[in-house]
Amino acid sequence: MQSIKAGDIVVSDFDLYEHYSVVSDEISTDGKPLLISATQRHGTVKEETWDVATQGKDTFLANKQSNLSVAEILNNARSQIDKWHYSVISSNCEHFSNWCLGLKVSSTQxxxxxxxxxxxxxxxxxxxxxxxxxxxxxxxxxxxxxxxxxxxxxxxxx
Known part of the structure; x- marks a missing residue:
């Protein structure tokens, strides 16, 4: 957790699939960063506590690079809160995280x-x-x- 910083992408392993989240610059009362992600649970993007977003699953830093600044990545992510229309096939959490980073909007899954x-x-x-x-x-x-x-x-x- 020490090497994770705002603007990074983390991946939570839910066994059959993986959940991608953008690490926020906001810290919750438990000392962990908030995460911004698109979820089927909400049908859109939300900024949530680490434990709610990861649901206790193993979570690690994704191997994704961006040319955007942390501020641009977080602005992109927050601009879609309650606006992003979640779809497993065309606008899931991996599509969202890639979009936030300014990368090709795609999903390896x-x-x-x-x-x-x-x-x-x-x-x-x-x-x-x-x-x-x-x-x-x-x-x-x-x-x-x-x-x-x-x-x-x-x-x-x-």
């Missing part, structure tokens, strides 16, 4: 899930004689989850 799902469908088509809808569903879901798992962020090494 969505790309991983999509590639995995398509790969699962193709694998079923190639390997199962006379595949049924449930065969496709199994392939899409299984390799979709594998794709998300493979896309997980790596901690930033200091």
């Amino acid at each position: 969505i790309v991983g899930a999509s590639v995995g799902a398509v790969g699962g469908a193709l694998l079923v088509k190639c390997c199962v004689k006379d595949p049924k809808p449930l065969d496709y569903l199994f392939g899409v879901v299984t390799l979709g989850f594998l794709g998300v798992s493979c896309s997980k962020a790596q901690p930033k090494l200091s």
Whole structure:
């Protein structure tokens, strides 16, 4: 926690997915920084305490670099509080954190899930004689989850 500073991106590991947050310059009464993130829970962006945003999950510094100043990153993040329209596919927490940093608005988790799902469908088509809808569903879901798992962020090494 000592190496984390305002404007950084942290990633909380929720097992099946990861949650990205922007570290605020505000500190809560427990001494931890607040986090700004887009959540499905709220359907928008909120600035919340560390413990509420991370829900006690393992959280680490993301390996993301920006050319923007800390003030610009935080201004970007706060400009979307109660305005950002959350969507798992097109405007999730990873899209939001990348946008705040001035990076390409994308999500490695969505790309991983999509590639995995398509790969699962193709694998079923190639390997199962006379595949049924449930065969496709199994392939899409299984390799979709594998794709998300493979896309997980790596901690930033200091």
